[in-house]
Each structure stands twice: as C-alpha cells, then as structure tokens.
Amino acid sequence: MDLDLQIAAEQAIEGKNGAIVAMDPHTGEILAMVSRPTFDPNDLREGLAERVEQADPRSRQAAADKAIQAQLAPGSTFKIIMATAGWQKGLPRTLHVNCSGGATFYGPAFWLLGEKRPRRSRSAEAIYQSCDVFFYTLAEKLGIDRIAKWATAFGLGQKTASICPTK
DSSP states (O other), rough: OOOHHHHHHHHHTTTEEEEEEEEEETTTTTTEEEESSSSOOGGGGGHHHHHHHHOOOHHHHHOOOOTTTTTOOOHHHHHHHOOOOOOOTTTHHOOOOOOOOOEOSSSSSSOOTTOOOOOOEOHHHHHHTTTTHHHHHHHHHOOOHHHHHHHHHHHSOOHHHHHHHOO
C-alpha cells in the first residue's frame, strides 16, 4: 500500500458512496483501496446485524466492501473510450444532448439517478458533468461494432501485462 495514495483516496471519497482501487498495472500490486459507506465490524457480533437490517434493509449494502464484493459497471471510466470513438467519427462536435435525467433507447426508457438538473451537453461538458444520457445517445449513434473496436484498442478484454509491459 502507498500511504499517500491511500490518504488521497480516503479524502476523495469522503461523504460519498462507492469505491476506489488504485493498482500498479505492471505488477497488479494494490496501492490503495477504499469502500464507502463503511461500518464498524464490531456491530456484526451478538445479533446486532440482524436487528439493524430489520430496521433498515439497505444496511446489508453498507456492510459490503464495494472494492472487492460489488459487481458494478465500469461507469465513467468507459466514457473516455466512448468520447474517443465519437471524436474519431466526428460526432461530439455536432452532438448536443439534453441531460435531463432520462431518455428512451431501443424501446425502454432509462431514468438515471443523479441527473436531476436539465442541461445541454456536448462531449467536453458531458465528460466532466458525467452526463449518462449523452453517452447512451453517443453509443446509439456509434453502434456496437465501433464501440467494441475502440474498447479493444484501449486494451479491454486483454490481460494488463499484454498492454502494460513490466518496467
């Protein structure tokens, strides 16, 4: 573990829900790892966990270490790949999306938590605003083959050693 990196990760996630894992791609060494919300493991003794869960069923989620137990989509990290694919096709320069929190794609409507304020986004804004609707719209315009091409070009689906040779 890298103490300075661990402290930075703890500070970055303070008050938020999620996980941060920093690892050396050359060796696989874990440099920092944080999961929030956290809980006191002493609360798990003597049946307290069951009483807490009965009072609030969401408490089971708090007891999970998101860094090692959660199965979550890659989320915003994949947006950089999407933006790159779009830029290569020239889409983000002309694509403007209303990030209102929901949209319809291939039939079903998606309502995305956290996007409560309507705003208009282009690619640069969509990245730092983390506008999911922009990237869903971009994905629809790119198509799965172009997305797969760029994901592969960025090394997804490959062992890290094959794309990050050892020092």
